Amino acid sequence: MASITKTAQAGTLESSDVMITVAPGNQGSGIVIELESIVLAQYGEDIKIILEKTMKEQGVTDIYIKAVDRGALDCTICARTLAALSRAGAVLKEAII
Amino acid sequence: MLWGTIEERVINLNNARQVSAVREFLSRFSLTFTEQVDYTIALYKNDSIVATGSFAGEVLRNIAIDESLQGEGLTSAVVSHLMQEAGRRGIYHYFIFTKPDKAHLFSALGFKEVGRADPYAVLLEAGIGSIDSYCKEMAALTAHLPSGKRAGLVVNCNPFTLGHQAVIAKAAKENAAVVVLVVSEEGSVFPFDVRFSLVKQGLAEYDNVVVLPGGKYIVSAATYPGYFTKGDETVTAQTRLDATIFAKHIAPAMGITCRYMGDEPYCLVTKAYNQAMLDILPQHGIDVLEMPRISVQGNAVSASRVRELLRQEEWEEIQTLVPDTTYQFLRSPAAIPIIEKIQSSISRH
Numbered sequence A: 001m002a003s004i005t006k007t008a009q010a011g012t013l014e015s016s017d018v019m020i021t022v023a024p025g026n027q028g029s030g031i032v033i034e035l036e037s038i039v040l041a042q043y044g045e046d047i048k049i050i051l052e053k054t055m056k057e058q059g060v061t062d063i064y065i066k067a068v069d070r071g072a073l074d075c076t077i078c079a080r081t082l083a084a085l086s087r088a089g090a091v092l093k094e095a096i097i
Numbered sequence B: 001m002l003w004g005t006i007e008e009r010v011i012n013l014n015n016a017r018q019v020s021a022v023r024e025f026l027s028r029f030s031l032t033f034t035e036q037v038d039y040t041i042a043l044y045k046n047d048s049i050v051a052t053g054s055f056a057g058e059v060l061r062n063i064a065i066d067e068s069l070q071g072e073g074l075t076s077a078v079v080s081h082l083m084q085e086a087g088r089r090g091i092y093h094y095f096i097f098t099k100p101d102k103a104h105l106f107s108a109l110g111f112k113e114v115g116r117a118d119p120y121a122v123l124l125e126a127g128i129g130s131i132d133s134y135c136k137e138m139a140a141l142t143a144h145l146p147s148g149k150r151a152g153l154v155v156n157c158n159p160f161t162l163g164h165q166a167v168i169a170k171a172a173k174e175n176a177a178v179v180v181l182v183v184s185e186e187g188s189v190f191p192f193d194v195r196f197s198l199v200k201q202g203l204a205e206y207d208n209v210v211v212l213p214g215g216k217y218i219v220s221a222a223t224y225p226g227y228f229t230k231g232d233e234t235v236t237a238q239t240r241l242d243a244t245i246f247a248k249h250i251a252p253a254m255g256i257t258c259r260y261m262g263d264e265p266y267c268l269v270t271k272a273y274n275q276a277m278l279d280i281l282p283q284h285g286i287d288v289l290e291m292p293r294i295s296v297q298g299n300a301v302s303a304s305r306v307r308e309l310l311r312q313e314e315w316e317e318i319q320t321l322v323p324d325t326t327y328q329f330l331r332s333p334a335a336i337p338i339i340e341k342i343q344s345s346i347s348r349h
Helices: A040-057 A074-087 B016-027 B074-088 B100-107 B131-141 B162-174 B192-202 B232-254 B268-284 B303-312 B315-321 B324-330 B333-344
Strands: A008-010 A018-024 A031-037 A063-069 B006-010 B039-045 B048-056 B059-065 B093-098 B112-117 B121-127 B150-155 B177-182 B209-213 B258-262 B287-291
Touching: A008 A074, A008 B074, A018 A074, A018 B074, A031 A040, A040 A063, A040 A074, A063 A074, B006 B074, B016 B039, B016 B048, B016 B059, B039 B074, B048 B074, B059 B074, B074 B093, B074 B100, B093 B100, B100 B112, B100 B121, B112 B232, B121 B232, B131 B209, B131 B232, B150 B162, B150 B232, B162 B177, B162 B192, B162 B258, B162 B287, B177 B192, B192 B209, B192 B324, B232 B268, B258 B268, B268 B287, B303 B315, B303 B333, B315 B324, B324 B333
Parallel strands: A031 A063, B059 B093, B150 B177, B150 B258, B177 B209, B258 B287
Antiparallel strands: A008 A018, A018 A063, B006 B039, B039 B048, B048 B059, B093 B121, B112 B121
């Protein structure tokens, strides 16, 4: 499992988007997610699952993820997360084309 | 978002024409544009400004949207853009000061309320880091202090004088422990590092005193953007906001039950600050003790007096007003640029 080296963000706060900020966590802290969403009651758990799944697929741990969601689709959440990880110094498993 | 008809432009802060267009736009909302910003963005429609926003350090400010386009998502466009640009500069924590009736616009964008001073101002924050994690950190840094009655002080010490030392010594005698928070914000002629180390050195002999950097939740005049409050209201809003955040978050986190202050015979802003403390802290169960200043040869000891004497290089009198640790620093080569700055400026701070 790899960890990231610096803080980075991706996305916007515009409607149907999500702003993801990732920061290195303390060693052994695992994946810590803080989520704010306008659809938290309806989709909060689903969004957390997507974030966690993306981290695991990329083999990243000891990371703090802050997501401010404005009703983004799953694919948007995933794309913004990958972009933030890449900016934070993670080497992504698959190249984003 | 009205794609196609709206164009995003970065304002060149050195271009007088662009800056005056932003200034004019803001004046429609009774907001003033001050040049102390790092970055300004404007959204244009048909070549006229319909929205703008700026930031200075971590503080997003001067955000305004044309009335006819409010509710179209322009606020989120402006705030997102500012956060992205700040992020590029390594800033991932953001503050917004706004009027209480506008706070909901930013809450919808993930901003959380830190404190409010009704009816003047609210402070909100977003991003990485929060008042809660700051309070946890402060609690950990003060955990080693002896238990019992604990006092707190917030000081600027520009520079540290016998007056500061006397107030803190009194607090140390009357309480089990004392927490001294040194205002972190730059904006005083003595840089933070110097102020902090002089306070630390000057208090080294007191075992039950801990000196800590105040951090970003001490709302100083330097961080508080006065652009949306008028005249006297600006000082009232800033000081009351600071007092409220101290009383609700900072003091409970560190177990502080009383706050000591030096009384202020000269500076009106400090006087207003002390007044805000006297008004607000007791409501939250924190005692406020205003100490009279000590005098030397009939003159009240104050940091502004020391700066005045530095201007005139009256070393003999300076020596009577500051502890030896401060005096040694003032005579050292490291102090030369600071003294030169005092001598060449006319500001009181």
